[in-house]
Amino acid sequence: MAIISIVFPLLFMAVLGYILTTRSVFSKEQIGGISLFTFYLCIPAFLFINMYQADLNKSFNINALISFYLPVLVAYGIGFLLFYFVRRGHQQRIGNSAAYGLGCSYSNTILVGLPIIVGALGQEMMGNVFIIITFHSALLFSLTFILALSRNKAEFKAGPFIKGIVFNPIVMSISLGLAFNLLQIPLADNLASGIDLLSQPALACALFVLGANLSFYKIAKDWKLAIMASLVKLIFLPALVYALGSMFRLEANLLAVLVLLSASPLGINAYLVAMQVQAQQAVIASTVVLSTALCVFTMSFWLSVLL
Template identity: 55%
Template sequence: MNIVSIIFPLLFLVLLGYLLTDRKFFTETQIAGISKFTFYVSIPAFLFLNMLAAPLSQTLNIHALLAFYVPVLILYGLGFGLNRLFAPESLRTTRASGVFALGASYSNTVLVGLPIIIAALGQDMLGKVFMIITFHSALLFALTFILAAKGQAQGFSWRQFGRSMCLNPVVLSILLGLLANAVGLVLPQQLQAGLRLLAQPALACALFVLGANLSFYRIGNDWRLALLASLLKLLLLPALVYLCGHWLFALPADSVAMLVLLSASPLGVNAYLIATQLQSHQGTLATCVVLSTLLSVLSFSFWLWLLL
């Protein structure tokens, strides 16, 4: 398959979103409105419908989960340790190291990984992709908040965290689709048609919004740490996932390709929001979002060439 034919349409949408926003055709407020529709309406409809139709017997694979999450946790631990070694003295705290580790291991699975996988491998992989995505944010965000709460008087609240995860539109739509699939729910045709209309612009809007949001960030003084996190994220993580999937668990070639492409995705903007909330490495992760997104073109091209 021609790699350019896979990547170019996706890059076109990202670049269009960036240029139109950078040239002030869309304001930040307007992009916020498009983002809200995308993440709270269109993408949840897309995820719910595809999870509803997914063949569950072929979806849950413990070896696939291990092949993805064992390397992710290894990278998280490595990022934590490297921050303790190379970050400025004021950023070597447990909280800051956890945020940097998140930047080195958290993937933009929905906005970038999902469109790439659909373009390269087709719709048949969606059920497996969603099972990976379901645990992704919950695991890494929980780990980061636990580390940030270490030594803090208020500690970490599992109840509050569980509530926020359950109300996350991506997690909630996947879980509801999974539940509806398990009980054999059949939606009325009119409702299905309405949801399909909502779902159609999901991936295009997600890529457009990604490009638009990149126009709000700039590569700043924290570029060295951001580059380190980006290289860990784009080079080492997919390599470890490939080794685990192909050699350790001997997964089918399409499953290995799906896992590697997910792990080769750039840093998700949600990681920057966590950094802002925890007041640690905000500049580093904002820069990493931009750098890793730009460098992911090379990362994806290499892995598509190798795997397809």
């Protein structure tokens, strides 16, 4: 399959969202409404119905989990140390290094990774995708909060944080789909058709919203830090996943899923976490923009290697 045939439709939707928003066809409030519809209805419906229909016997693979999450933690650690030594001599806070580590390791699995995997490998790989990404946000966000707020325990409230993770629409929809699948709970045909209809615009809306949101962020003065984080995120991390997955002799399509997920650009949620811990918001926002723009080229490279 030609790489351009996979990348172009995704790029088209993101660029369309960016252009229409910068030209004020859609306001920030209107994009906010589309975002709510997308992330609280369409994407959860998409994740639930695909997890419900997934063949779990072919999805769970402990070597695949190690091949994805070990490199993610390594990239986080490298980002943490990289920021610490680059900014040595400046006023240093663990929170700054923790936020930068998140910027080097957190992938936009839903808005970018998922559409590319569907386009390149088809719907049959969805079960593998969901098993991999179920703990993605919980792991990296928890690590960042714990490190960033370790010196001020009064700022970290475990209850609201755990509630936010458990009741996150992404986590809930995948968990419910998994439970219904494992327990073999039947869905009424009309209900299943309704959920399927609601799920259909999920990927297109997600890409449109991604492009629109990029128009709200600007490249900060610390663009060198953003470039370093983008290189770790888009090149080093997927290369490490590829090497470890190859060492475990993972099946080709499964290896492709892992690499493409890890090669996705930095997700916008990392910026929200940086705001919560009040650390490196400008750098993380710049990394979101840069890594998303650069991933057009790096994703094309990884697709050419994997397919």
